[in-house]
Amino acid sequence: MFRPELKELITAGKIYDLGQPWHPGMPHHPLHPPFVYGLARKHGDVQYEGGGSSANDLFAFGGHTGTHLDAVGHISKNGKLFGGVEAAREQDYLRGLSRRSIEETPPMIARGVLLDIPGFKKVEVLEKGYPISRRDIQETVRFQNVKIESEDVVLVRTGWARYWDHPALFNDHEGVPGVTLEAAHFLVEAGVRLTGADTTAYEVVPSKSMEVHVFLLAEQGIQIMEMLNLEELAREKVYSFIFIAIPLKIKGGTGSPIRPIAIR
Amino acid sequence: MFRPELKELITAGKIYDLGQPWHPGMPHHPLHPPFVYGLARKHGDVQYEGGGSSANDLFAFGGHTGTHLDAVGHISKNGKLFGGVEAAREQDYLRGLSRRSIEETPPMIARGVLLDIPGFKKVEVLEKGYPISRRDIQETVRFQNVKIESEDVVLVRTGWARYWDHPALFNDHEGVPGVTLEAAHFLVEAGVRLTGADTTAYEVVPSKSMEVHVFLLAEQGIQIMEMLNLEELAREKVYSFIFIAIPLKIKGGTGSPIRPIAIR
Amino acid sequence: MFRPELKELITAGKIYDLGQPWHPGMPHHPLHPPFVYGLARKHGDVQYEGGGSSANDLFAFGGHTGTHLDAVGHISKNGKLFGGVEAAREQDYLRGLSRRSIEETPPMIARGVLLDIPGFKKVEVLEKGYPISRRDIQETVRFQNVKIESEDVVLVRTGWARYWDHPALFNDHEGVPGVTLEAAHFLVEAGVRLTGADTTAYEVVPSKSMEVHVFLLAEQGIQIMEMLNLEELAREKVYSFIFIAIPLKIKGGTGSPIRPIAIR
């Protein structure tokens, strides 16, 4: 459902592209597959009558490679998916998840809010392993003079999108900044529908418990987007907008590539 | 650019999902790769501290598998991509197309028009190999009392989406209905920005020349969508709407999976 | 079972490599997937304690990409796999073939015989679409002064391996030379266990019936190898040898990549 009152958020009609590109060598979390690509056929390999020819490709990657949306069923706690669903009964190596998979996620159109944490902190980019606290979020909301409303999509910027072309930096094993558990609690209390960040794992990594994933997905059923590109929104101080993300309807999928956009 | 005057097309705020699902065994054109899928890890395979666990997946397919958008550079004519670009210079098995690739396609938001050819012809579904003529399109426009405007996205329904679960039927080797060259000329004269259909190849197949692809992509630079699901739009007689499709920014890609939507 | 009397075929102990390399852009039959490859991790992306690091990769291809061995169940005739097995009951998009799949093929060690057709015909390479007749085979056997014995593996050379680096030539759509149906009958009468060639399809292509595949696989249960590299054997006039090919035990697989060897 597109809530028609969102129409007023469209003002200039500018579209912001919040997705990173897909290409071999792009950063990927070490536990997820990389993106591999190749042409299957080049122009000229096969010739149609009349002079036509075509090129086409083959690629392999996964539901958490590149800018993506986690399915609710990506994470379990004590063997349970969100809502007490027994994970062991609903998963299969061949077919993926029979419940809580990404195919259950409809196209997402909602009011979006950017929280530009480094913008508030007057830094270019958050430092390694920086934990974004509840207070960081509250103060950024105030500083940006924006309101988080129920059903909003909240995008948290760390500035790490700029490391995209340096996979070792982007996935820094000494620590990637992220949203803390208490900050995630704040977002849930505010009624957010969906949240995301410009890093590999939304929360601080390395993490032994992945506690923010467990809380949001397994306990709250709130989906997470990762590897967003929020640089242009931040540069232009666009703090609220229409947000659109349309996951592929992958049967059984634990996540889907997306290329979200903001319209202002 | 989202043209703000499109806002008036949003009335009830209903979102129509125009994409087919992705799953092993889904139909695919014999010259393009199928979709293969598997879990890489099940819940429980690796346990985090505190009881969390995660599942994730790996898949392989191509830019023309499932509901997708062709890049302009998918097709060449006499060795040239649209605009006289020498295909041989711009293609590489490793990197795909260095020009005219899908990464050049921005998120698409436009006025969309449905042409429900079987609706006009009072049939459930077009017959095998039926060639949709210029006149079919003109008469359907009149019958539906809709106008095709410059920059519109025109979606042509054959009704074949209903064969999705029967791949041999969907790709019927005796003939799939499609848009003829003269009908494609009509759409170009009308100024369409993008067009698509609910079949495997938009035009009639088998075809020895792929003449509609050659005309639209290589000569006109107009991109094509295939394997759309237009059933719900047709059922509800929604003939004009806001159309949104956001291809993945695959570097060098000859096409991209999409899950387009219509908002009314 | 390795028949110990084969030991006498090992004389100099030289190993001949009969496989083509795997790499992006390698030739592949248009109906089969290409080979795509990429590193998942480079040295330095992740550092172990003590200075170690590792690189690893991801690839996608199919059981008939590159030098490979067809499973008996690759081909059916009138809906039946070899031995009257109903194909429809034994196939599944997710799991492949439940009978006649490549996992049923044991490691192959046998006496091998090379039939160097262009060697006999005093040409470098067979011409486009050349049909290798029963008489070509008989005369090559005589010319080479070699005997085909029961349970032998017979490798038929056309010389097309030299087009490997020119995929459009290797898959020439005007015609690739190959073994004719009458020649295949000769091989079956001679009791061969397995046969192969250095082309994309063993038999002459294009072919509307794939009659040699149907005869050998579906009617006789004799497996076929394609895209062998027989150049070195031919150059050194090695016409009989120990032949070894070990397919991967891919459950349900319709074929497997192999890198066969000859020992002399």
Add this chain to the structure above:
Amino acid sequence: MFRPELKELITAGKIYDLGQPWHPGMPHHPLHPPFVYGLARKHGDVQYEGGGSSANDLFAFGGHTGTHLDAVGHISKNGKLFGGVEAAREQDYLRGLSRRSIEETPPMIARGVLLDIPGFKKVEVLEKGYPISRRDIQETVRFQNVKIESEDVVLVRTGWARYWDHPALFNDHEGVPGVTLEAAHFLVEAGVRLTGADTTAYEVVPSKSMEVHVFLLAEQGIQIMEMLNLEELAREKVYSFIFIAIPLKIKGGTGSPIRPIAIR
């Protein structure tokens, strides 16, 4: 080169299959891709003239998925591959390794020796995380009354192949048994050409340094095989044999699937 004096190792002519099967859901090291598989076409999807039809498949996995052979260049130490080769100069996300890749590994035919550690220790299977010491190896050699000769291939059995159908057990995160650094030194002193085991990582895991990999591959240039199935050899007390493994010639590859065999 096949050393003809190896011929005497062929006695009964029995072939032992040392490979595990490939199938979705098979165990894989968490840092390597899983195996995913699907049919691209089923029998009947496309019909040839005369009643023939074919099935074929698509799969995705990596060079360290399933029974495999590491390329020398899989591991680096302080940025160097074996022989002082600068890793950073020889690697590329698109093309893999330009030196020390798996394509440099010829087909391997050698004398093989099984070291059945649990056989010597009178247990069914080694316990979790058990470190196989130099002394374990020396005593097993003595117990089995076998000699390790220069250029031998030494296969170390832990018994973990029996956990193949239980991926979480096979990759047990509390510890998988393996060869220790001092034991690896012993094998190098003995002049082994190649070594392997029936576990996921040859050495004890988890390991923060992967010290045995670093020693064997980066310092000694000795390749490692993993996920072998040594159960039948052990059951029949076959301690020396002709060993054959033929890696696929994957350009740039960091490893290759193999299905090794032993002949006795």
